[in-house]
Amino acid sequence: MAGFTQLQLSARSGTAHSSVNRWENGGSLPKRDNAERLDAALGANGELFTAWRRSTVGTGLPEWARDLDAIERGARQLSIAAPSLVPGYLQCEAYARFVFSAGQPLAVPEELDRLTKLRCERLNELPNLSVTAVFPLSALTGLPSAVVKQQARHLVEWVDTGRVVLHVVPTGSILIVPTSPVMLFRLRSGELVITSDYADGSVTLNSDTHERVSSLFTAALAASLPFDLSLAALKDLYA
Incomplete structure (x- = not known):
């Protein structure tokens, strides 16, 4: 060839x-x-x-890449499709704390602080990783106004760094697939690693599922607005 x-x-x-x-x-x-x-x-x-x-x-994965932390550090590009929430890598503190509070109602404030800090600092700890994210605009609009404004501004600030590209699915449209968050990591070696988040944690998918799961991300991207319109929609939330 x-x-x-x-x-x-x-x-x-x-x-x-x-x-x-x-x-x-x-x-x-x-x-x-x-x-x-x-x-x-x-x-x-x-x-x-x-x-x-x-x-x-x-398996196509080296041993070090069978752990999510190692996958993140070995990746150069990440494509995320999230069906209901802003992806964790891109959440601001107010949004992350709101999500953790809802998901863990019995957690003490100190634990919520710890979880929020870990989530919100993650992308800063991965300076070589660029991100393309697809998620519904409704991931913001159903939250308290102050949280919405902070999160929308936070997303635009990430876009301004040049490391993040965003595509939002407009209000009134339904993001049918994927049914759980999927993350497609392209490693520096050129290898593709796909993980998906479930209730009991993140799962690394077998390579024989890559073609099917990659098509789910493509379908989510097709349902979303172009980048410039997505950015304008986010700016409207805090204008």
Whole structure:
């Protein structure tokens, strides 16, 4: 597909022609260092290496990337579709505290303070991560006026950093899919990791679900307003 002969690929990757022939014909799998060289030589942006890892260990994820914190720190781009709330990464303190108070009515104030701080500082702790988020405008409009204004202004401030792109689903439209928040992380290696939030925590999805879940994000994006109209809608909330 890259247009190279086996001799050209062996020269570009620093591997033996006989090895390239054997790998291409399914005689054996390359070792890790050779898989990395082949990926770089072919300009595969991590896709060939992911396929190699899946063939050798049964999953496209390295061990360090099976934990959400490590996934976040290893990612360069995040696409989020949230069906009912502003994504946690983008919540201001007033909004986050309102959400935690509703979800954990028995929590003491100190615990609410701790949870709010963790949530609101997370994106600042990930300076290399850019975010594209889709969520309904109704995620703001049903809250107290003061919270709505703070959250809307907070979102616009994130947009102004150049790290965040927002698309809101307008009032009157229904975001049918996804039914729970989904997060598509693109790692620096080029690998895709998808997680979804449920009542009992975040779950990392198997790679064989990626195509289907990615289509849910695409459907959510199609139901939303373009970026400039989304930004205008948010500014109207605190004008």
